[in-house]
Amino acid sequence: xxxxxxxxxxxxxxxxxxxxxxxxAAAVAASGRPFIVIAIRGEAGPEMEPFSPxxxxxxxIGRFFDILKSxxxxxxxxxxxxxxxxxxxxxxxxxxxxxxxxxxxxxLIGGDDTVLKRVIRIFEDEGVTIVAAQDVAPQLLAPQGxxxxxxxxxxxLADIEAGSRLVATLGAFDIGQxxxxxxxxxxxVEAAEGTDRMLERVAELKTIGRLPAKGRRGVxxxxxxxxxxxxxxxxxxxxxxxxxxxxxxxxxxxxxxxxVLIAERGATIAAADKAKLFLAGVRLDSAEPGA
Amino acid sequence: xxxxxxxxxxxxxxxxxxxxxxxxAAAVAASGRPFIVIAIRGEAGPEMEPFSPxxxxxxxIGRFFDILKSxxxxxxxxxxxxxxxxxxxxxxxxxxxxxxxxxxxxxLIGGDDTVLKRVIRIFEDEGVTIVAAQDVAPQLLAPQGxxxxxxxxxxxLADIEAGSRLVATLGAFDIGQxxxxxxxxxxxVEAAEGTDRMLERVAELKTIGRLPAKGRRGVxxxxxxxxxxxxxxxxxxxxxxxxxxxxxxxxxxxxxxxxVLIAERGATIAAADKAKLFLAGVRLDSAEPGA
Numbered sequence: 201x202x203x204x205x206x207x208x209x210x211x212x213x214x215x216x217x218x219x220x221x222x223x224x225a226a227a228v229a230a231s232g233r234p235f236i237v238i239a240i241r242g243e244a245g246p247e248m249e250p251f252s253p254x255x256x257x258x259x260x261i262g263r264f265f266d267i268l269k270s271x272x273x274x275x276x277x278x279x280x281x282x283x284x285x286x287x288x289x290x291x292x293x294x295x296x297x298x299x300x301x302x303x304x305x306x307x308l309i310g311g312d313d314t315v316l317k318r319v320i321r322i323f324e325d326e327g328v329t330i331v332a333a334q335d336v337a338p339q340l341l342a343p344q345g346x347x348x349x350x351x352x353x354x355x356x357l358a359d360i361e362a363g364s365r366l367v368a369t370l371g372a373f374d375i376g377q378x379x380x381x382x383x384x385x386x387x388x389v390e391a392a393e394g395t396d397r398m399l400e401r402v403a404e405l406k407t408i409g410r411l412p413a414k415g416r417r418g419v420x421x422x423x424x425x426x427x428x429x430x431x432x433x434x435x436x437x438x439x440x441x442x443x444x445x446x447x448x449x450x451x452x453x454x455x456x457x458x459x460v461l462i463a464e465r466g467a468t469i470a471a472a473d474k475a476k477l478f479l480a481g482v483r484l485d486s487a488e489p490g491a
Numbered sequence: 492x493x494x495x496x497x498x499x500x501x502x503x504x505x506x507x508x509x510x511x512x513x514x515x516a517a518a519v520a521a522s523g524r525p526f527i528v529i530a531i532r533g534e535a536g537p538e539m540e541p542f543s544p545x546x547x548x549x550x551x552i553g554r555f556f557d558i559l560k561s562x563x564x565x566x567x568x569x570x571x572x573x574x575x576x577x578x579x580x581x582x583x584x585x586x587x588x589x590x591x592x593x594x595x596x597x598x599l600i601g602g603d604d605t606v607l608k609r610v611i612r613i614f615e616d617e618g619v620t621i622v623a624a625q626d627v628a629p630q631l632l633a634p635q636g637x638x639x640x641x642x643x644x645x646x647x648l649a650d651i652e653a654g655s656r657l658v659a660t661l662g663a664f665d666i667g668q669x670x671x672x673x674x675x676x677x678x679x680v681e682a683a684e685g686t687d688r689m690l691e692r693v694a695e696l697k698t699i700g701r702l703p704a705k706g707r708r709g710v711x712x713x714x715x716x717x718x719x720x721x722x723x724x725x726x727x728x729x730x731x732x733x734x735x736x737x738x739x740x741x742x743x744x745x746x747x748x749x750x751v752l753i754a755e756r757g758a759t760i761a762a763a764d765k766a767k768l769f770l771a772g773v774r775l776d777s778a779e780p781g782a
Contacts, residue, residue, distance in 0.1 A: 366664050373657050375677040386666040389680035392702050393692055401684055401692075411683050 208329075210234040211336065212273040215244040215253065216280025219438060219463040220333070220340065222247040224279045227337035236271045238264065243282055262296015265326060276323070278432045279333045317429050332431040334461065342437075342481035344457035347469050350478035352452055356419050358384055360454040363421030364484045371425030377435040380450065382418030387411050395422065395437075399444035406449060416451050416476070423456035423484050438463035442471040442479070452478030459484070499620075501525040502627065503564040506535040506544065507571025510729060510754040511624070511631065513538040515570045518628035527562045529555065534573055553587010556617060567614070569723045570624040608720050623722040625752065633728075633772035635748035638760050641769035643743055647710050649675055651745040654712030655775045662716030668726040671741065673709030678702050686713065686728075690735035697740060707742050707767070714747035714775050729754035733762040733770070743769030750775070 211228060215221030215237055221244060228235045229251075239253035254267050268276070300322070320330050334341050346352075352360060359381040366379050366386060378390040380402050387405065390398040399420065406413040422435040437455055445453050453472070455462070460481075462468055472479040502519060506512035506528055512535060519526045520542075530544035545558050559567070591613070611621050625632050637643075643651060650672040657670050657677060669681035671693050678696065681689040690711065697704040713726040728746055736744055744763070746753070751772075753759055763770040 362664070369660060369663070370680075372660070373653070373677050375680065385683075386664050387683045389661075389666065389682050391680050392676075392678045392696050394701070397692070401688070405683050410685070 208275045209272050210236060211331065212268055212271065212276040213237045213251075214276055214278045215239045215248050216278075216282045217243040217245060218281045218436070219247070220436065220461060221280040222251070223340060223463065224277060224333050224337045225251045227339060228277075231336070233336070236267070236273060238267060238276075240280075240282070244280060257292070259293045259297055261300060262294040262298075265296055265328075268328060274327060275329045275331045277331050277333050277336055281436075320429065320432065330431045332434075334430075334434065340461045340463075340465075341458050342455045342460045342462050344481045344483055346478055346480040347462075347465075348452075348472045348477065348479045350452060350473070350476055352419070352454065352478050352480055355383070355417070356451045356454075356478070359419040359451075360421055360482060362386070363419060363454070364423055364456075364482075367421060367423050368426060368484075371427055374425070377425065377428075378420060378422045380418055380420050380448070382411060382450075387418060395420070395435075395441060396444055399441070399448050399450075402450070403444070403448040413449070416449050418448070418450045420445050420450055420453045421455075422453070422460050424459040434459065434461050436461045436463055437468065437479075439467045439471045442468055442475060442477060446471075446475035446477055450477065452480065454480050454482050456484045457481035499566045500563050501527060502622065503559055503562065503567040504528045504542075505567055505569045506530045506539050507569075507573045508534040508536060509572045509727070510538070511727065511752060512571040513542070514631060514754065515568060515624050515628045516542045518630060519568075522627070524627070527558070527564060529558060529567075531571075531573070535571060548583070550584045550588055552591060553585040553589075556587055556619075559619060565618060566620045566622045568622050568624050568627055572727075611720065611723065621722045623725070625721075625725065631752045631754075631756075632749050633746045633751045633753050635772045635774055637769055637771040638753075638756075639743075639763045639768065639770045641743060641764070641767055643710070643745065643769050643771055646674065646708070647742045647745075647769070650710040650742075651712055651773060653677070654710060654745070655714055655747075655773075658712060658714050659717060659775075662718055665716070665718075668716065668719075669711060669713045671709055671711050671739070673702060673741075678709060686711070686726075686732060687735055690732070690739050690741075693741070694735070694739040704740070707740050709739070709741045711736050711741055711744045712746075713744070713751050715750040725750065725752050727752045727754055728759065728770075730758045730762045733759055733766060733768060737762075737766035737768055741768065743771065745771050745773050747775045748772035 211233055213225050213235055225237055237248055237251040237253035239248045239255050241255050241257050256264055323330060362384055363379045363381040375391045378395040378398060379386060380388040388398045388402050405411040422437060424430060424435060437453060437460060469479060502524055504516050504526055516528055528539055528542040528544035530539045530546050532546050532548050547555055614621060653675060654670045654672040666682045669686040669689060670677060671679040679689045679693050696702040713728060715721060715726060728744060728751060760770060
């Protein structure tokens with residue numbers, strides 16, 4: 201890391217939505233490494249302003265590489281949510297985007313990899329390396345053990361084990377960073393809708409009696425998938441996750457220690473304690489399929 | 492079958508909701524086998540009335556076995572949806588239920604099997620055999636091949652293949668009769684919410700741009716899971732499935748030939764043709780995990 205830091209020059213932080221981009225920027229600032237911020241318009245929030253970001257639209261790919269070049273950045277971190285799928289009819293490509301268009305189209309339509317992995321390859325073809333947020337801000341990773349006063353009981357531990365195996369299995373299908381398991385039964389599986397909507401669904405299914413509603417039961421399990429692109433796409437929890445897990449009357453949230461980012465850690469733990477939810481980092485190595 | 496029919500005496504059809512119970516009753520009537528209908532109050536609809544059903548509440552387990560005994564029924568078919576989880580605080584058990592309570596509780600809390608399999612065991616302990624709806628009404632099963640004018644194109648076939656593998660894999664977790672795959676990517680996985688709500692979610696995710704909304708894309712895949720209890724729990728599609736798949740702007744619906752029941756076949760196919768969806772039965776044997 202430190203060798204890489206010394207030769208790598210300034211870092212470009214490409215910021216999407218949520219609290220994590222500013223937390224990463226603050227961590228990089230604290231580490232002393234020079235950096236610039238490129239904020240995606242419509243995704244990144246005003247909390248990036250203290251870092252004097254370059255605001256870019258989808259389609260300003262030429263300008264993006266120009267900024268990297270003039271700042272001397274050969275490493276970038278991509279961090280934050282991208283909730284809106286860009287409407288490509290509304291995107292105005294700049295000249296640099298047009299010049300790269302054949303390559304971009306070829307990357308997006310070809311191959312068996314995910315779109316994300318193909319986008320990363322486009323960057324790497326331009327001599328830009330993607331660095332993981334957790335490599336420049338490891339303090340954002342979930343540690344092992346309970347972070348809250350509450351801890352998982354035996355029933356929750358069994359749900360965590362089942363959920364962890366399910367997420368690992370789903371990895372082959374490139375889905376399922378999150379699942380909810382309740383009393384040993386799978387209540388919900390996250391695919392395109394994301395964790396928040398899945399939790400809203402669990403709350404609703406309890407309300408209408410399609411899931412047992414008595415007491416605080418069930419666990420949200422989030423972990424990385426085998427084969428996941430760990431540099432850009434780590435599962436994340438934050439205060440909103442806790443809020444929705446509490447609304448779904450879950451017993452708690454289990455995240456993979458060292459594999460899930462916690463946004464706004466203080467607020468997240470405080471919200472969980474207030475709602476009497478546990479939030480725990482768990483080692484999940486033994487939960488690989490076939491293990 | 493015919494040997495079983497001749498020795499088995501009259502059949503009891505236990506009717507939940509939806510169109511299938513009346514279709515099964517009509518098929519059994521047409522076959523000439525004597526039968527009675529026991530309709531679950533709050534689930535079965537008025538379309539059961541022509542079959543002079545015994546209406547039973549949850550909790551009337553004693554009366555249920557009394558009816559079977561006095562009608563001489565030693566085989567039952569359980570068919571139709573049970574959308575409401577019985578509120579056991581509101582259930583008034585009859586004497587026969589109370590007498591069986593220790594056995595029922597032991598069955599419900601013990602073992603690794605699903606609740607359904609345990610309920611079946613309770614019946615079997617009482618000398619009652621569960622017969623599959625498709626054994627007394629095989630004409631309700633999806634046949635192989637397209638049922639509609641529309642047929643799956645190459646993209647849809649690839650989605651069907653991926654979806655089928657996913658459902659088979661999810662079988663180990665006792666979920667996932669239904670999934671939606673779109674452009675090779677898993678858009679939604681059904682767990683406790685059921686197929687209808689999953690399709691509503693896909694429609695919503697397309698509307699808000701979390702899934703590609705252009706054109707009619709994506710396939711709902713429904714199939715049995717390895718280890719599924721085939722006598723009581725076969726996946727089902729019907730006009731409402733088509734309606735929701737059309738609202739989600741899917742290309743079509745693929746069901747396992749011989750493994751999925753089609754309710755209101757005429758109306759289902761007509762609705763699919765009208766919406767320009769394909770509905771196809773596909774052989775999925777090659778899609779077992781590891782195959």
